[in-house]
Ligand code: ADP
């Protein structure tokens with residue numbers, strides 16, 4: 001084929017591939033244009049996740065009728081005029097290709113009127129084919145409507161997900177633009193229901209609270225730093241409100257939301273030692289710097305930028321946070337690298353311990369009856385365990401010994417029927433550093449990670465229950481409304497049946513709130529909303545959606561980890577005994593569900609060798 005220039009329409013469609021990925025991309029571009037137009041109020045509405053219709057109404061400067069066709073032409077922009085401008089962009093847009101791209105893959109109408117103009121005008125564009133400009137009565141500002149996105153590119157359309165998922169992305173795009181602009185009144189509606197209403201003028205913290213809930217906002221620590229021409233300011237969350245992924249790390253450069261790996265890394269470093277592995281800090285950081293220190297023209301949707309001196313920015317962010325944390329009482333510091341603890345964790349841990357003790361005491365009392373004072377022979381242990389009595393499904397599960405006759409269809413279930421090894425003298429153990437248990441065993445010395453072991457025990461219990469369909473749901477007397485992020489809410493509603501299998505029952509409640517009406521009875525110790533959030537984090541993190549069984553497994557891990565006693569929890573001797581006893585009841589108890597070992601064994605032989613006895 002000879003070389004020939006592509007028709008403009010095709011060029012736009014190709015560009016659309018870069019800029020317009022899904023309805024959320026349209027929302028982003030239209031909202032950016034409205035912000036650039038100086039609007040003080042921006043109303044966004046979407047129908048069917050934005051697939052049917054996206055409408056953005058603003059009260060900004062408008063477009064003169066004569067310029068309407070240009071607005072839809074590619075590489076036509078009012079925002080920069082020459083190359084110099086490109087390096088001092090003060091607006092969100094400047095490439096002049098968003099509207100052209102969107103209009104090439106949808107049915108788009110723009111109606112607009114400048115505030116001082118007598119009347120407005122309108123233009124329509126269907127799949128890139130431009131109509132005539134026609135007069136239209138419209139309030140000052142601009143209304144852009146995008147219908148039937150990807151109607152002429154069916155392959156793209158196929159890639160889109162369910163309405164709820166697309167709505168999640170739309171909400172996220174909305175939030176990213178609304179967050180850094182507290183002086184603009186934003187609303188988002190979906191299928192005529194209001195999702196967000198963010199009034200202007202409340203300041204940044206107020207805006208964050210309106211987007212993510214008061215609870216999160218109450219746990220934010222104000223941070224600020226100025227180093228020459230670069231200033232950073234914003235909020236970093238108390239480590240007690242960490243997340244399972246980095247989605248709640250928002251960076252803004254002069255009002256534009258950006259992603260930057262190096263800055264995310266700095267954030268992680270700042271929280272090092274305050275969060276356990278796999279947990280991510282929450283932060284909202286706004287950066288201001290002169291335009292010559294950054295190139296914003298390196299990414300089609302400008303999500304990424306290039307900093308002239310990213311090393312300097314990295315250290316500035318890190319030292320700002322470190323310095324602040326050193327002078328702030330973070331509460332969790334006592335638990336150092338422990339699982340993040342919310343305010344109620346103390347009480348929760350105490351309650352959990354008490355139940356463990358109660359259960360263990362019951363056991364120990366019966367040992368004493370049976371054996372008098374010398375109750376440490378291995379055989380006793382074995383007898384004790386073969387007679388667990390009937391299983392009461394209403395009891396919190398984690399404190400019950402798992403009977404042999406318990407349904408337990410975990411992989412390798414055969415071994416559940418053969419008697420577990422009984423030789424270890426497991427009742428005596430020394431707790432060290434409030435996190436490890438040291439016991440003598442027939443082989444030598446075993447050092448157990450208390451959290452890892454308990455987590456494993458819980459995991460096996462839960463798994464057995466879920467697989468046999470025996471999860472009891474505890475109905476809440478008063479269903480509890482839980483405020484979620486839009487993405488979480490979408491994930492929750494989309495996965496209601498999966499949640500139900502785990503014993504978590506939810507109903508839609510309007511907006512991003514869901515009503516929690518039941519939760520797994522066996523998790524009586526964790527606040528129900530926490531169970532829900534933990535599970536949703538896993539669902540969202542696995543967007544690629546492995547098979548449901550993997551997902552279920554992930555969820556079980558997450559719940560077990562959340563419910564297990566923590567490193568740093570001081571255990572009473574009875575609790576230790578209870579834990580060790582259950583240790584033999586789970587298969588493969590040497591590894592916690594995350595794959596870390598639950599126990600290390602030092603053989604007697606090795607000890608002898610080391611002490612040069614042999
Ligand atoms: P860019 O934003 O990169 O300039 P767009 O394709 O998004 O490119 O928009 C093209 C032009 O249309 C903008 O430069 C602006 O002049 C005009 N425009 C688009 N949306 C609006 C709006 N909501 N209000 C006023 N002008 C707008």
Ligand code: MG
Pocket residue numbers: 029032033092093094096098099
């Ligand atoms: Mg634009």
